[in-house]
Amino acid sequence: MPLADAAKEAGVTVYHLNIGQPDIESPRKAIDAMRAWDGKVLAYGHSQGQKFLLETLVSYYRSCGLDVNLEDVFVTTAGSEAIVFAMTAVADPGEEVIVFEPFYTNYNGFASMASVKLVPLTLSVENGFHLPPREAIKRKITPHTRAILYCNPNNPTGTVYTEDEVETLADIALDNDLFLLADEVYREFIYDTGVKHTSVLQFTDIWDRAVMLDSVSKRFSMCGARIGHIVTKNRDIWASVMKFGQARLCPPQIEQVAVDAAYRMTPDEYVIPMIAEYRRRRDTVYDKLQAIPGVKSFLPEGAFYLVAALPIDDADRFSAWLLTDFWKQEGIRETVMLAPASGFYATEGMGANEVRIAYVLSCEQLGRAMDLVARALEVYPGRKT
Amino acid sequence: MPLADAAKEAGVTVYHLNIGQPDIESPRKAIDAMRAWDGKVLAYGHSQGQKFLLETLVSYYRSCGLDVNLEDVFVTTAGSEAIVFAMTAVADPGEEVIVFEPFYTNYNGFASMASVKLVPLTLSVENGFHLPPREAIKRKITPHTRAILYCNPNNPTGTVYTEDEVETLADIALDNDLFLLADEVYREFIYDTGVKHTSVLQFTDIWDRAVMLDSVSKRFSMCGARIGHIVTKNRDIWASVMKFGQARLCPPQIEQVAVDAAYRMTPDEYVIPMIAEYRRRRDTVYDKLQAIPGVKSFLPEGAFYLVAALPIDDADRFSAWLLTDFWKQEGIRETVMLAPASGFYATEGMGANEVRIAYVLSCEQLGRAMDLVARALEVYPGRKT
Numbered sequence: 028m029p030l031a032d033a034a035k036e037a038g039v040t041v042y043h044l045n046i047g048q049p050d051i052e053s054p055r056k057a058i059d060a061m062r063a064w065d066g067k068v069l070a071y072g073h074s075q076g077q078k079f080l081l082e083t084l085v086s087y088y089r090s091c092g093l094d095v096n097l098e099d100v101f102v103t104t105a106g107s108e109a110i111v112f113a114m115t116a117v118a119d120p121g122e123e124v125i126v127f128e129p130f131y132t133n134y135n136g137f138a139s140m141a142s143v144k145l146v147p148l149t150l151s152v153e154n155g156f157h158l159p160p161r162e163a164i165k166r167k168i169t170p171h172t173r174a175i176l177y178c179n180p181n182n183p184t185g186t187v188y189t190e191d192e193v194e195t196l197a198d199i200a201l202d203n204d205l206f207l208l209a210d211e212v213y214r215e216f217i218y219d220t221g222v223k224h225t226s227v228l229q230f231t232d233i234w235d236r237a238v239m240l241d242s243v244s245k246r247f248s249m250c251g252a253r254i255g256h257i258v259t260k261n262r263d264i265w266a267s268v269m270k271f272g273q274a275r276l277c278p279p280q281i282e283q284v285a286v287d288a289a290y291r292m293t294p295d296e297y298v299i300p301m302i303a304e305y306r307r308r309r310d311t312v313y314d315k316l317q318a319i320p321g322v323k324s325f326l327p328e329g330a331f332y333l334v335a336a337l338p339i340d341d342a343d344r345f346s347a348w349l350l351t352d353f354w355k356q357e358g359i360r361e362t363v364m365l366a367p368a369s370g371f372y373a374t375e376g377m378g379a380n381e382v383r384i385a386y387v388l389s390c391e392q393l394g395r396a397m398d399l400v401a402r403a404l405e406v407y408p409g410r411k412t
Numbered sequence: 413m414p415l416a417d418a419a420k421e422a423g424v425t426v427y428h429l430n431i432g433q434p435d436i437e438s439p440r441k442a443i444d445a446m447r448a449w450d451g452k453v454l455a456y457g458h459s460q461g462q463k464f465l466l467e468t469l470v471s472y473y474r475s476c477g478l479d480v481n482l483e484d485v486f487v488t489t490a491g492s493e494a495i496v497f498a499m500t501a502v503a504d505p506g507e508e509v510i511v512f513e514p515f516y517t518n519y520n521g522f523a524s525m526a527s528v529k530l531v532p533l534t535l536s537v538e539n540g541f542h543l544p545p546r547e548a549i550k551r552k553i554t555p556h557t558r559a560i561l562y563c564n565p566n567n568p569t570g571t572v573y574t575e576d577e578v579e580t581l582a583d584i585a586l587d588n589d590l591f592l593l594a595d596e597v598y599r600e601f602i603y604d605t606g607v608k609h610t611s612v613l614q615f616t617d618i619w620d621r622a623v624m625l626d627s628v629s630k631r632f633s634m635c636g637a638r639i640g641h642i643v644t645k646n647r648d649i650w651a652s653v654m655k656f657g658q659a660r661l662c663p664p665q666i667e668q669v670a671v672d673a674a675y676r677m678t679p680d681e682y683v684i685p686m687i688a689e690y691r692r693r694r695d696t697v698y699d700k701l702q703a704i705p706g707v708k709s710f711l712p713e714g715a716f717y718l719v720a721a722l723p724i725d726d727a728d729r730f731s732a733w734l735l736t737d738f739w740k741q742e743g744i745r746e747t748v749m750l751a752p753a754s755g756f757y758a759t760e761g762m763g764a765n766e767v768r769i770a771y772v773l774s775c776e777q778l779g780r781a782m783d784l785v786a787r788a789l790e791v792y793p794g795r796k797t
Contacts, residue, residue, distance in 0.1 A: 041636070046456075048455055048456050050453065051453070052452045052453055053451075053452070053453055057454075058449075058450070058451075061446070061447075061449075061666060062446075062447050062448075062449065062450070063447075064443075064446075064447065065443070065447070066438075066443075067432070067438065068435065068436070068437055068438055068633060069438045069442075069443070069633070069634045069635065069637050069670075070433055070494020070635055070636050071431075071433050071635040071636055072636055104489050104638065104660075104664075105660065107659065107661055108660065111525075111660075112571075115525055120505035120506070120527045133658070133659045133660075135659070136655060136656060136658060136660075136747065137659055139655070139659070140496075140500055140525075140526075140656055140659065141525075142505045142527045148644035149797070185649065190454055210683050248453060248454070249454045249455055249458055250454065250455055250456040250661070251454040251664070251665030251666070252454050252664065252665070252666075253489065253662070253663070253664045253665075270521060270524070271521060271524075271740045273518070273521060274492065274518045274520070274521020274522055274524075274525065275489075275492035275493065275496075275518075275521075276490065276492060276518070276635070276638075277636065277638070278638065279489075279636070279637065279638045279664040279667060280636030280637070280638075281446060281637075281666055281667065282664060282666065283663065285454075324530045329642070340589070364679070396584040
């Protein structure tokens with residue numbers, strides 16, 4: 028970040044492909060609902076979330092074909108709190124949660140807060156970061172394992188797990204008395220016919236083992252609202268979440284009004300056109316990447332990220348060089364900020380030549396950014412062929 | 413709560429003296445600032461908090477005579493998050509934090525989330541819940557103790573610790589290499605000349621051991637905003653807090669705009685008249701209590717609570733009876749909800765005949781509520797003389 032700031036101070040335009048902050052406008056109806064709030068006392072709300080929002084969430088999940096009831100839902104202060112609460116509820120300090128790497132970096136911080144140990148199982152760009160065979164997953168289970176945490180559609184890889192893959196996870200959870208923590212915040216971010224999202228809640232035989240984690244941050248481009256939710260039919264887990272929820276009293280109030288308005292929109296009003304825009308962006312980035320010699324990637328099926336292996340010595344060095352040297356060397360006033368993928372791996376040394384690209388800019392900006400990446404790979408001193 | 417709901421459904425007015433939710437209006441300027449927000453994207457903010465708010469907070473603390481700089485402050489999602497972050501930063505799982513009981517109940521939930529063990533030291537209504545002698549505090553220190561957590565002015569007792577008391581805590585922290593976690597959310601809630609608030613940050617020799625916890629919930633009657641702050645000059649603790657803060661990305665955005673406007677008001681505009689109102693309320697409750705035979709209490713010096721020992725068998729039973737039987741027996745349509753103090757003690761059996769009263773209603777309502785308490789104590793079957 029300091030390198031990006033320095034470049035900007037030198038008058039350089041930096042295309043941020045490194046962060047998952049969409050440029051998509053938040054729903055006008057949500058912002059208007061917030062601006063229309065005219066209470067006298069901004070008082071505590073319910074720990075579970077305000078009833079109007081809980082009811083709206085039940086309707087939303089039912090519209091997704093999921094059998095969710097009022098008592099299954101819990102409103103959290105963003106997906107972040109949902110993950111911390113879930114980890115703390117399923118595992119005691121020192122116990123283990125299996126994750127698939129690369130994974131959303133902040134799982135590390137949440138695990139640290141919950142004092143649980145993340146046990147990574149490494150995936151490969153070669154098969155589009157799909158899950159390894161059942162036996163490989165089972166080998167990671169120890170007497171201390173309490174849960175498997177996965178993100179579907181996946182951040183950072185863009186992979187959408189097949190129904191078979193999710194079913195395999197469900198089977199493993201059932202056979203080994205584990206919880207299945209399913210981060211489904213990108214549920215709607217699916218780009219191709221033939222690919223569909225499989226929710227952990229579709230498998231009724233593991234309802235008692237399933238904890239779904241969700242958030243409005245990406246669905247409604249409201250990252251700053253800090254509203255998420257947990258859905259679980261396990262009453263003990265729900266009661267633990269309630270205990271933590273009561274300690275922190277309540278989630279932010281005004282944003283619940285905004286989020287409620289967002290969820291009450293029809294898909295046509297917001298989500299469907301947004302997904303169409305992301306599809307164009309994904310295609311732009313992917314087509315450009317395909318044309319660059321030596322780059323290994325795959326067509327992401329969902330979310331708004333992809334991970335690509337580049338023909339370079341080290342992605343940290345390459346990313347820094349883009350900000351410090353590339354534009355000077357080329358005599359231009361533009362460059363790109365990438366996220367080195369090493370940060371998404373727990374295993375030392377993994378992902379050294381990989382980057383995550385978030386396609387959260389306009390197609391025009393993304394096209395230009397990818398042209399810059401292509402040029403940079405031609406002239407980068409650490410290029411490997 | 414179900415008992416109170418049942419009474420209300422029967423058409424009974426319930427005076428809530430049990431919760432710290434003020435009826436005081438939030439600052440109009442804060443609500444207007446929120447309503448005036450007209451951004452397009454409700455985006456992620458900075459993990460530390462937005463710069464405009466951090467700068468305003470520095471001005472606020474300096475106006476309190478505290479030498480606080482921008483890099484000392486961290487905006488949290490309410491005081492709740494401030495406490496969890498601080499506990500997690502100072503103690504590893506299983507380590508101990510000394511607290512004085514009765515204490516704010518939710519410390520239990522935060523300790524459970526942070527996997528730290530609270531070690532209670534019992535105070536007494538007899539000396540207005542002031543701190544015990546130095547040696548008694550030191551006896552609670554074990555090789556696993558990492559911090560002392562205290563709340564000043566105190567919730568639930570209303571006690572304001574003297575400068576000597578805070579200095580003693582500072583000395584103990586310094587001598588025993590402990591952190592001092594000071595919950596100062598009621599800083600301004602002081603009612604008498606001759607009583608003043610002593611901040612942990614006044615003792616420069618323990619700057620490296622001090623973590624101040626703060627919140628706007630009570631100061632601006634904005635409990636639903638969920639904005640708090642941590643102030644510490646210990647760079648390691650600050651860095652730990654930043655690590656947790658980065659994991660949860662950012663505090664809610666819109667409320668930071670509102671809170672900034674609240675802090676920019678002069679004390680005359682809001683806090684001073686609010687404190688004057690609370691002083692009238694305190695006097696109303698205390699005068700009424702004093703006139704009830706057999707009640708043991710003391711004039712609370714700060715916050716907006718007091719703890720009173722009642723001439724009853726059991727405060728849980730008495731509180732329930734107020735909601736279920738008292739009004740029927742009296743043929744009236746009014747009653748009172750109290751908080752049994754046992755919930756504020758960690759030690760089993762403590763506070764059995766004590767209640768906490770939050771004076772968060774108008775003087776008229778409080779007067780009526782206290783008259784009902786007086787009458788109830790006359791006719792309660794479990795009365796003890």
